[in-house]
Amino acid sequence: MKDIYVGRQAIFDRKMQVYAYELLFRQGTNNCSNVQQQFDGDSASSEVLINTFIEIGLERVAGPHRVFINLTRNLFLNHPEIPFDKDRVVMELLEDIPVDDHLIEAVTELSKRGYLLALDDYIFDPVWDPLLPLVDIIKVEFPALTLEQIEQGLPTLRRHNVKLLAEKIETEEEYQQCLALGFDLFQGYHFSRPKVIKGQRLQENQLVVLRLLSALNDPDAEIEDLVNLISQDASLSYKILRYINSAAIAMPRKVESIRQAIVFMGLARIRAWASLLAISRMEKKPQEYFTTALVRAHMCEQLVTKNGGCAPETAFSVGLLSILDLLVDRPIAEIVEELALSNEIQDALIDQQGPAGKALQCSKGYEVGDWENADYEDLDVAEITDIYLLASEHAFDEQQALHEP
CATH class of the missing domain: 1.10.3210.10 (Hypothetical protein af1432)
Structure with a gap:
C-alpha cells in the first residue's frame, strides 16, 4: 500500500476568508526538502493530481474551497485529461519553466477552455509578459522585491484582468503594506504561525x-x-x-x-x-x-x-x-x-x-x-x-x- 501525505497552506482574501488552499503533498517520512529531492517535478505534480482527485477526493482535502497545484512544463504541454471542476483548481506555472512558443500555445489553449491559471513567484521579469493576458492570478513574491519595485510594477499588472496575490508574507507590517498596495489575496507564514506580541492588551x-x-x-x-x-x-x-x-x-x-x-x-x-x-x-x-x-x-x-x-x-x-x-x-x-x-x-x-x-x-x-x-x-x-x-x-x-x- 502506497502512503500519501497531504499538506495545505491557506490563501486568504482581503476579508481574511479562505479563498483557496495550495496543496503541498509529500511522500516518505523524511523532512519536506529531502522528500522533494527524491522525486522529479513531473512525478510530484502527477502524484498531487492523482491523489487529490482520484485516490482521496477534493472535498476531503479542501472542503468547498479552490486548490492551487504546481504543474511542470511537461504537464502544461501534455496535461492529462482528469475530470475535475475547472472552477475549483488553479494551475500554477512555476518560475523556472522556460517560456517559449510551445508553452504560450499550451497556456492559451488551457485559458480558452476555462482553466484557472496562475504565475508563481512573479518578480516582474519581462520573460513572462506574453502570458500576462492569459492568466487569472499573479503571485508576487514579496520578500524577493523591494516595496519600490512592487509599487512601480503593479500598474502594468493591473492593466490585465488578474487577481494579485502577495505570497511569502511573514509579518504584520508586510501584510499591511500589501493591503495598502491593493493586493487581492495573501499567503504566507504570517497567517499560519502565531504572532507573539508581549504585553498586548486583549480586546x-x-x-x-x-x-x-x-x-x-x-x-x-x-x-x-x-x-x-x-x-x-x-x-x-x-x-x-x-x-x-x-x-x-x-x-x-x-x-x-x-x-x-x-x-x-x-x-x-x-x-x-x-x-x-x-x-x-x-x-x-x-x-x-x-x-x-x-x-x-x-x-x-x-x-x-x-x-x-x-x-x-x-x-x-x-x-x-x-x-x-x-x-x-x-x-x-x-x-x-x-x-x-x-x-x-x-x-x-x-x-x-x-x-x-x-x-x-x-x-x-x-x-x-x-x-x-x-x-x-x-x-x-x-x-x-x-x-x-x-x-x-x-x-x-x-x-x-x-x-x-
Whole structure:
C-alpha cells in the first residue's frame, strides 16, 4: 500500500476568508526538502493530481474551497485529461519553466477552455509578459522585491484582468503594506504561525471569550453549573441545539434543551462544542484558524481512540484549544494560566505531555510536514494519514453545519 501525505497552506482574501488552499503533498517520512529531492517535478505534480482527485477526493482535502497545484512544463504541454471542476483548481506555472512558443500555445489553449491559471513567484521579469493576458492570478513574491519595485510594477499588472496575490508574507507590517498596495489575496507564514506580541492588551471581545472558556472548562464544574452557564447565553444555546439537531449529528430524536443535550452527548462533548462556538466569536481572525482547530480536535480524538491512554473528549478539547495562541497573539502557556483547565489538558497544551499531548504533537507535525513528530504510538503512516483526512472531512462538514443560518 502506497502512503500519501497531504499538506495545505491557506490563501486568504482581503476579508481574511479562505479563498483557496495550495496543496503541498509529500511522500516518505523524511523532512519536506529531502522528500522533494527524491522525486522529479513531473512525478510530484502527477502524484498531487492523482491523489487529490482520484485516490482521496477534493472535498476531503479542501472542503468547498479552490486548490492551487504546481504543474511542470511537461504537464502544461501534455496535461492529462482528469475530470475535475475547472472552477475549483488553479494551475500554477512555476518560475523556472522556460517560456517559449510551445508553452504560450499550451497556456492559451488551457485559458480558452476555462482553466484557472496562475504565475508563481512573479518578480516582474519581462520573460513572462506574453502570458500576462492569459492568466487569472499573479503571485508576487514579496520578500524577493523591494516595496519600490512592487509599487512601480503593479500598474502594468493591473492593466490585465488578474487577481494579485502577495505570497511569502511573514509579518504584520508586510501584510499591511500589501493591503495598502491593493493586493487581492495573501499567503504566507504570517497567517499560519502565531504572532507573539508581549504585553498586548486583549480586546474586550477576547476577554469575554477567555472568561467563557475558563468557566466551560473548569474541571470542578457540575452538570447544573454548565447547564446554567450555557442556558444564560441565548446565542450559545441556540447554536448548540441547532448543531446537535443538524444532519451532521443525526440524532434519533429532537433535542430541545441543553440538559437533554448533555444527556445525549455527554458533559465532556457539550463542553467541547460550547468551547468551539465560543472560540468562533473571536473577531478579525481568519476562518482558517477555526478549520485548524477542528482538524486538530478530530485528529487528536481519533488518535487516542485508536490507542487509548485518555478520554477521547479530553483529546478533542486539547486539539480545539491548541489555537488559542493564534487567536489572542500570546504564548499558549500564558493563556492556559488564565483558564481553569485540568492539569491533564494544561500539560498537553503547554508541553505536549500525556496521550492527548502526544496526539496534539502528531497533529501539528502532520499539518506542516514535520514527519519526525507526526507519529503516534504504534500507528503506521497509512493509519495516521487516514485519520488526518477523516478529521479534515469532519471539520469542513461541521463548519458548514455550525454556520448555517
